[in-house]
Structures are given as C-alpha cells and as structure tokens.
Amino acid sequence: MSGCGGGHGHDHSGHGSCGDGHEHTPPELGVAYSLYTRIDVDNVECLNEAVEGSGKTVFKPWEDRLSREKFVESDADEELLFNIPFTDNIKLKGIIVIGGENGHHPSKMRLFKNRAHMTFDDVNMTADQEFELHPDPSGTLEYTTKVVTFSSVTHLSLHFPSNFGEETTKIYYIGFRGEYTKAHRHGVTICSYESTPQMSDHKDKVLDKVGKSVM
Incomplete structure (x- = not known):
C-alpha cells in the first residue's frame, strides 16, 4: 500500500507534505x-x-x-x-x-x-x-x-x-x-447511572431485608 492514503506519491526531494503534494511552512x-x-x-x-x-x-x-x-x-x-x-x-x-x-x-x-x-x-x-x-x-x-x-x-x-x-x-x-x-463522556456516564437508581435501590433494600432476616 502506498505511504500516502490518498494515493499521492512522495516528493522525492524529501520536502513537502505527503498526501496533498503541497509544501507546508x-x-x-x-x-x-x-x-x-x-x-x-x-x-x-x-x-x-x-x-x-x-x-x-x-x-x-x-x-x-x-x-x-x-x-x-x-x-x-x-x-x-x-x-x-x-x-x-x-x-x-x-x-x-x-x-x-x-x-x-x-x-x-x-x-x-x-x-x-x-x-x-x-x-x-x-x-x-x-x-x-x-x-x-x-x-x-x-x-x-x-x-x-x-x-x-x-x-x-x-x-x-x-x-x-x-x-x-x-x-x-x-x-x-x-x-x-x-x-461529554462523563455526562453520559452520570446520566446512565441516574437512569437506573430505582433498580439499584430496590436491590439494596432486598439485600438489607435478607440480611436482617438472617440475623
């Protein structure tokens, strides 16, 4: 595969930008x-x-x-x-x-x-x-x-x-x-946690009840 993703050749003088064929300052x-x-x-x-x-x-x-x-x-x-x-x-x-x-x-x-x-x-x-x-x-x-x-x-x-x-x-x-x-990955993460608080709360309560019943 060519070194330039766009199919352009390298400048054999060693100068210029490989890819668009133009020299950048x-x-x-x-x-x-x-x-x-x-x-x-x-x-x-x-x-x-x-x-x-x-x-x-x-x-x-x-x-x-x-x-x-x-x-x-x-x-x-x-x-x-x-x-x-x-x-x-x-x-x-x-x-x-x-x-x-x-x-x-x-x-x-x-x-x-x-x-x-x-x-x-x-x-x-x-x-x-x-x-x-x-x-x-x-x-x-x-x-x-x-x-x-x-x-x-x-x-x-x-x-x-x-x-x-x-x-x-x-x-x-x-x-x-x-x-x-x-x-905004942190915001998305927070939202994903906030979207399921009832389920986690419910699990905690169940565990608490089980724990108390065992005691």
Missing part, C-alpha cells in the same frame, strides 16, 4: 499539529518499550519534533505498539513520524481506531489503515488518513511491526493533524 504545520494537547498522556501505553514510560515522550509540540533528547526504543525486537486515548473526539487527518537513524526508523505503520488496550495478540486483525513509511528525520512527510474512517476517534492504536533492518526501532516524534470536539 513550519508555522502552518505547528498550528495544525497541536492535537498532542488532546492526548490523555497519563494513560498512553507503549508495548515493548525498552524504557518504561518512554513511549509517552514522543507526543510533543511541533517545535520540539527535531529534539533527540527524548525518544522510545523497542526492547525485545523491532515491534512497537501504542495505545493512545484522547480527552476529546478527534477527526484525524494526518500523521508525521520521525524515526531513528539509519535502519532504526520504522518502515510500516498500522492504525486501529477505538480499540482500547490492544496487545500484540490483537495486531493480526485487519487494520483500519496501513502505511509504508519512508525515513523522515526532518518531519516533512505527512501520511494522510481516511477522514471518513477517522472522523470520530476517542482512542488510537499505532502498530509499528518492522523497520529498515536494525534489531530495534526508535521513534522521536509522532504528530497528529486534525480537529477535535469536546467529549
């Missing part, structure tokens, strides 16, 4: 790639990370994308699996991945929508979208997602199954472009 991308602020970072999971908690560090501001201070590296083999919950409903339009040098850069990325707490036992299922990645140390290649598929995302899993030949995979930055709408 960093300020424009900096604004567009602000969805990291909608990630529930405390609950991000990264499976097969060599250093615990390092997977969370790759979701950072656009202006820090070229920093090499924080990164995640795989442990047992080249695979990495991210489980990324969002605080709001996301319409995901594009992804940029800055991987490690030489063969440490991931060569493939698989996306799964709204499937929380995936494990490596789950990655054999059909992905919602897949991309063949290209080494991109400067963060200039964008992988365009299918907006219809990723129009209402509350959780995103990213599976990186392979790299370009090294034993481990390294990733410095993963950026998301798109839009968000405020989620």
